[in-house]
Amino acid sequence: MNEQARQISELDRVIHEPGRLMIMALLYAVERADFLYLQHETALNKGTLSSHLARLEEAGYVEISKTFRGKVPQTLLRLTDAGRRAFEEYRRKLKEAL
Amino acid sequence: MEQEQEKQIREYLCRPARYANVDGVTEMTAGLTWFGLALFGWIPSVTPKGSVWHSMLLLWLLLVAWVALVAFGAKAFKKHVTYPRTGLVSYPAARGKASAIWRFAFVLVIAAVVSAALAYMAARKHFQPVWLMGASMAFFYGMMARPMRPWKWAILTLMAAGGVGLVFLPGGLEAQVLIGLASYGAVFLAAGLITLAHYLRHSQPAEKVAE
Numbered sequence: 390m391n392e393q394a395r396q397i398s399e400l401d402r403v404i405h406e407p408g409r410l411m412i413m414a415l416l417y418a419v420e421r422a423d424f425l426y427l428q429h430e431t432a433l434n435k436g437t438l439s440s441h442l443a444r445l446e447e448a449g450y451v452e453i454s455k456t457f458r459g460k461v462p463q464t465l466l467r468l469t470d471a472g473r474r475a476f477e478e479y480r481r482k483l484k485e486a487l
Numbered sequence: 488m489e490q491e492q493e494k495q496i497r498e499y500l501c502r503p504a505r506y507a508n509v510d511g512v513t514e515m516t517a518g519l520t521w522f523g524l525a526l527f528g529w530i531p532s533v534t535p536k537g538s539v540w541h542s543m544l545l546l547w548l549l550l551v552a553w554v555a556l557v558a559f560g561a562k563a564f565k566k567h568v569t570y571p572r573t574g575l576v577s578y579p580a581a582r583g584k585a586s587a588i589w590r591f592a593f594v595l596v597i598a599a600v601v602s603a604a605l606a607y608m609a610a611r612k613h614f615q616p617v618w619l620m621g622a623s624m625a626f627f628y629g630m631m632a633r634p635m636r637p638w639k640w641a642i643l644t645l646m647a648a649g650g651v652g653l654v655f656l657p658g659g660l661e662a663q664v665l666i667g668l669a670s671y672g673a674v675f676l677a678a679g680l681i682t683l684a685h686y687l688r689h690s691q692p693a694e695k696v697a698e
Contacts, residue, residue, distance in 0.1 A: 410492070410495075410496065410499075411495075411499055414495075414496045414499035414500050415499050415500075415502060415503060417500060418499075418500045418501075418502070418503040418504065419503045419576050419577060419578060419579065420577040420578055420579040420580070421575075421576075421577050422503070422574065422575060422576045422577070423570070423574050423575040423576075424574070425570075425573065425574035425575070426506070426573065426574025426575060426576055427574070428574070429573050429574055430499075430502055430506075458570070458571070461571070463575070465575075480493070480496065483492065483493055483496075484493065487490055487493065
């Protein structure tokens with residue numbers, strides 16, 4: 390295995406999936422955002438977005454909190470410190486592999 | 488492929504900043520602020536000397552109230568119109584005291600250099616400071632009016648060129664500055680309203696979005 394292939398194989402698989410990478414990048418640039426914003430920006434459908442978020446939450450990268458805006462339920466999302474570190478590490482490794 | 492991925496990541500990292508003006512509210516806020524400055528600068532020139540409208544304290548208080556009202560209105564608009572349509576984003580506060588101090592120092596240095604350059608040029612009559620208004624407004628607009636659609640580049644060019652036109656207005660520097668502020672306020676406001684109309688046309692409240 391050459392060096393580049395080895396570096397690519399070391400990339401965080403949870404983040405490497407394109408849908409989750411979009412979510413991580415969008416959340417990295419903000420303090421927090423809601424589900425609707427992510428849905429608009431990623432153009433993913435509700436089910437796919439929910440399943441990616443569940444995977445990221447399971448990995449400890451995203452914190453999900455449910456609240457209400459008036460009478461409308463609202464899902465707020467933010468990257469955890471571990472998520473921020475993992476994203477920075479992922480980008481560092483990706484740049485090294487280029 | 489990895490290079491493409493890195494490019495996409497950078498694009499996604501920039502999106503939330505562009506989202507701040509997706510509804511034109513940032514442009515309208517700036518426009519109304521310039522209008523306020525022009526209005527409270529103009530009032531003393533049309534009221535009798537010795538009237539309450541010549542009190543600097545009162546004008547400052549009114550200006551602060553105006554800016555607060557505009558800021559409050561912008562927040563309310565976001566809460567009741569933007570967030571239900573395209574979602575909520577909260578932006579990170581400046582991280583750490585050290586970074587805030589460095590940014591403050593940077594602004595102070597820039598302000599000192601610009602002030603010294605202006606004083607030097609004005610003293611030698613090489614320069615009319617009102618020229619600067621067009622350049623600074625265009626720069627400010629370029630920073631805040633993202634996403635920069637093609638028609639916004641035309642506005643930006645118009646703003647930069649407009650600064651030169653201000654110099655030829657009659658009535659002295661004070662009148663030029665006031666007319667400049669009111670005109671730039673109108674342009675910011677109009678650009679914001681166009682952005683808002685575009686936004687409302689291409690978005691709808693979440694409840695109405697098909698599941």
